[in-house]
Amino acid sequence: MSAWIRFVGTISGHFRRGRSALYRSLQPDLSRLRVCDLGGSRHFWEAMPKDLVPSDLTLLNVADDGQSRSHTGGFDDLKVVLYDGQHIPYPDGHFDVVICNSVIEHVPLDQREQLCREIRRVAKYYFVQTPAYAFPIEPHFVFPALHWMPRALGRRFVPLGVWALMNRPTREKMDAYFDEVHLLTRRDVAALLPGATIASERALGLVKSYTAHGPGAAA
Secondary structure, X not given: OXXXXXXXXXXXXXXXXXXXXXXXXXXXXXXXXXXXXXXXXHHHHHOOOHHHOOOEEEEEEOOOOOOOOOOOOOOOOEEEEEOOXXXXXXXXXXXXXXXXXXXXXXXXXXXXXXXHHHHHHHEEEEEEEEEEOOOOEEOOOOEEOHHHOOXXXXXXXXXXXXXXXXXXXXXXXXXXXXXXXXXXXXXXXXXXXXXXXXXXXXXXXXXXXXEEEEEXXXX
């Protein structure tokens, strides 16, 4: 496991516990349901409370970059499926629950609405979480106010963020990652998932991320 993954895991542990409480309150039988984690990783579920880990779990990703592999051993009863990033290759209502954590902000702006439609199409219930634009620290690069700066200026500060300092990426990779990430406001989330209930996660008294949830189209 890389130092970056360990760092992110340590920081996200507190928020994972809060999110797991939300899952448990709304889907108490999650461990017995057919669940899809869109853009998910194996280590996320290895760190979840065991009573919430689904026996029928599919990780749906655009690429297998190693995040789906076990870091702690065990947990072999899951499916890893690759897809094109837009059309989820399952019929309407196939999954009892679709969970999508910190993915939508990486999706190109002109493809987000389509992907959210697909999530609602294949899910009987869904949870879509994304970091909040309102939070002062950009979470991907771990640098204050990076996402509030004009894009040309923000790009120049990427090498000073914790992500770059720990991973030592090439300039090309830094630019590509920066161009990929566009954080969402609460209004953006509501527009993409009309009718959803939006729960806010907080850090230091400030809204850190949003989790939109609700019944899918097939419910």
